[in-house]
Structure formats: C-alpha cells, structure tokens
Amino acid sequence: MILDDLVSATSDRINLEMQQTPLATVKQAALKQPKTNAQDIYDRFLSTGVHVIGEVKKASPSKGIIVNDFPYLEIAEQYSAAGVTAISVLTEPDYFKGDLKYLQTITEHVDTPVLRKDFTIDPYMIYQAKASGAKIILLIVAILTPEQLSAYLKLAHQLGLAAIVEAHDEAEIKVALNAGAKMIGVNNRNLKNFTVSFENSIKLRPLVPKSVAFIAESGVKTVADVQKLAEIGVNGVLIGETLMRSNNKAAFIEAAQEID
Numbered sequence: 001m002i003l004d005d006l007v008s009a010t011s012d013r014i015n016l017e018m019q020q021t022p023l024a025t026v027k028q029a030a031l032k033q034p035k036t037n038a039q040d041i042y043d044r045f046l047s048t049g050v051h052v053i054g055e056v057k058k059a060s061p062s063k064g065i066i067v068n069d070f071p072y073l074e075i076a077e078q079y080s081a082a083g084v085t086a087i088s089v090l091t092e093p094d095y096f097k098g099d100l101k102y103l104q105t106i107t108e109h110v111d112t113p114v115l116r117k118d119f120t121i122d123p124y125m126i127y128q129a130k131a132s133g134a135k136i137i138l139l140i141v142a143i144l145t146p147e148q149l150s151a152y153l154k155l156a157h158q159l160g161l162a163a164i165v166e167a168h169d170e171a172e173i174k175v176a177l178n179a180g181a182k183m184i185g186v187n188n189r190n191l192k193n194f195t196v197s198f199e200n201s202i203k204l205r206p207l208v209p210k211s212v213a214f215i216a217e218s219g220v221k222t223v224a225d226v227q228k229l230a231e232i233g234v235n236g237v238l239i240g241e242t243l244m245r246s247n248n249k250a251a252f253i254e255a256a257q258e259i260d
C-alpha cells in the first residue's frame with residue numbers, strides 16, 4: 001500500500017535529518033518562534049461558512065507531476081490574498097516533490113496560517129514544523145498508534161500548533177476523538193486505489209461533534225462540489241490539484257467562500 005511506502009520513505013529521510021541537525025537544535029529553533037495558540041486556529045475553522053485550505057503541491061503519487069511551473073511563494077500569496085483560512089504546503093520530497101524550505105519561505109512572507117502537510121511519524125517533525133513557522137500539522141490516524149496520536153497531539157498543542165487529524169473510517173474517527181482531536185480531516189481519496197468519492201465525508205460527518213471542526217479533503221473539482229460538501233455541514237475543504245491547475249485561483253476560492 002502506498003501509505004506503507006510513504007511511511008518508510010519518511011522514516012529514512014527523518015533519520016538522516018536527525019543526524020544532520022540534532023533534535024536539541026530544532027527544539028531551540030522552535031522555541032524562538034512567536035507564541036501561537038492552537039485554539040485560535042480551531043475557532044477560525046469553527047466559525048460560520050466554508051473555510052478553504054489552499055494546497056501548494058507540485059506532484060502527488062496519484063497524479064505524478066501536477067504543474068511544471070511551481071512558483072510556490074507566488075501561489076501562496078495568491079491564496080492568501082483571496083482570503084483562504086489556511087495554506088497547506090507539502091514538505092514530503094519523494095512522492096509530492098515538496099520541501100520544508102518551501103514552507104519556511106512561505107511562512108516568512110505570508111501571514112495566513114500554514115499547515116505542514118507531511119507524514120508525521122516522529123516528534124522531531126513536529127518541532128521542525130514549529131521551527132519553520134507552521135501553525136498547523138497533519139496527524140494521520142492510520143500511520144500512528146493511539147498512544148502516539150495522543151502524545152503528538154499534546155506536543156503540538158504545547159507548541160501552540162493546531163492539528164488536523166486525518167481519519168478514513170468510523171473506527172479511526174473514534175480513535176481521533178478519543179485522542180482529543182479538535183479538527184478532523186476526512187480524505188475523500190481512497191489511498192488503496194486512489195478513487196475519490198464524497199461518500200466518505202457524507203457517511204462520517206454525523207460522527208464528529210459540532211465542537212470539532214470537520215475538514216473534507218481531496219477531490220474537489222468545482223464550486224458545486226464545495227456546495228455539496230457545505231450542505232452536509234463541513235467546516236472546511238482542502239483543495240490541492242484543482243487550485244494548482246487553475247488559471248484563476250482567486251475566483252475559485254472567492255466563489256467557494258461565498259457559500260454559506
């Protein structure tokens with residue numbers, strides 16, 4: 001399964017990075033960042049309306065290279081100007097052609113909160129996210145033990161980072177809620193066969209209490225898709241490929257945000 005490959009590639013990469021830059025150094029850099037509060041982020045997503053997270057992504061395992069021209073800072077600035085609630089930046093290099101440096105550059109120039117989109121498997125990556133100016137991290141239930149999930153969520157909150165906890169089915173939603181997740185992302189893309197269906201969001205929405213933000217991820221192609229997801233009561237949508245390919249990102253984002 002693709003998730004296994006992603007985890008093992010991430011594990012190799014992080015082991016190398018830990019040798020090059022020890023945890024203590026990254027911790028120090030994290031502590032130098034301005035203090036932030038995870039609850040502020042959660043509250044923004046819980047406020048009325050559909051909140052758009054625009055994703056900065058050059059490639060993906062399901063689509064290969066999405067765009068050849070990748071002016072990531074300019075794209076992030078466009079998302080920010082259009083008023084997205086957050087910007088997701090892929091930092092996974094092998095399968096998504098991401099880079100932590102992209103995220104760093106973006107957080108240095110753009111005020112909108114940035115999500116580090118990666119396969120978080122070690123606290124090291126959470127300190128790295130904070131040190132790079134991220135305000136949100138991704139925690140994927142399927143690749144963590146419940147104990148790790150709880151511990152990583154706690155660490156994120158201590159550092160002032162919010163977390164999107166990604167769940168794929170009813171059992172994973174329970175694990176996420178038990179761990180104390182305040183924002184749950186449901187991926188509409190099945191990572192086993194890459195098919196996309198909003199059924200997953202529709203089925204799982206009622207299992208998440210209204211005090212926890214619900215983000216529908218992947219496969220949004222049109223403003224009508226956002227409308228469909230708004231109707232089932234999602235707080236946010238995470239849109240990657242469609243925005244990356246769009247020649248008028250602002251128009252798409254603004255139309256999506258007008259839905260109530």
Ligand SMILES: O=P(O)(O)OC[C@@H](O)[C@@H](O)c1c[nH]c2ccccc12
Nearest residue numbers: 187217218219220238239240241242
């Ligand atoms: O490009 P899309 O179909 O709009 O999808 C965006 C986002 O949901 C997707 O990139 C994603 C969802 N969950 C992930 C976990 C890791 C990496 C990437 C993802």
